[in-house]
Amino acid sequence: MKLHHVLPAVFAITTLHAFAVQAADAPPGMTEKVRGTLVSGSAEAVTLRTASGEVLNARVTPATRINAVSAATFADIHPDSYIGTAAATQPDGTLQAIEVHIFAPSLRGSGDGHRPWQGSDGNQATMTNGTVGQLQGQDGRQLVVRYANGEQTVRVPAGVPVVRLDPGTPALLLPGAKAIVVAAPGEDGQPQAQSIAVGVGGLTPPM
Structure with missing residues (x-):
């Protein structure tokens, strides 16, 4: 380091x-x-x-x-939740979450947007902050995250850390x-x- x-x-x-x-x-x-x-x-x-x-x-x-920062689960994410998610770009161009943080209502709007991000391991990824519009896929673990100038679809595999920010x-x-x-x-x-x-x-x- x-x-x-x-x-x-x-x-x-x-x-x-x-x-x-x-x-x-x-x-x-x-x-x-x-x-x-x-x-x-x-x-x-x-x-x-x-x-x-x-x-x-x-x-x-x-x-x-x-x-x-407290523990949460994927079940705490709902349509209209305001979240941030770090994600890695997959070979097919899709985004796969590394972690998800759910913002308290008073923190809605924090960091709105999609940008490059570097994780604790030094690897390059992305950070997307926005409002969950839909939960897609057969298991509902694919999130459409909407922000001011666009949206991203992020897959959240089982086992990915989910936390809440208050x-x-x-x-x-x-x-x-x-x-x-x-x-x-x-x-x-x-x-x-x-x-x-x-x-x-x-x-x-x-x-």
Whole structure:
């Protein structure tokens, strides 16, 4: 994993679009996404340790978006659900989901659209955020996902992780929780958390 050092923090360099639904308007190329385990967290700061041992220290501000990520199932997806789904393009051009996250009603519209995406394994894929229009196929596991400028049909095989995203608070930032922090340098150059997705009940966010 290539690393970029910014003062006391260590950022894992990945694309912003891996969690574009909650990213703030930072200059292109300066926003970083880091996955790991929370060492500590509060309404003022968060410390995250990656699987390889690097540590990210970032400020938390009133503008930081915090989401709770909890377990869900495919049965929780219905027509008119607002979802995001990472997907891999198959040889025949169809999309096959890698994970699906269901947004709470208050988060409807987050990251609306279809874009390139890079997963935690470094592989290139796509991210589609939009409204489920139909559940197709004999088993109903083929979703038509509609967004402002188009739609995509995504196949969701059995066993693909499905989670729910709900608005959260700093009370979720507990030591040992698995999390994803999207951060960018603030005006003083210090890392500032733009968004934090925190797994609930020991869940590791799959996004």
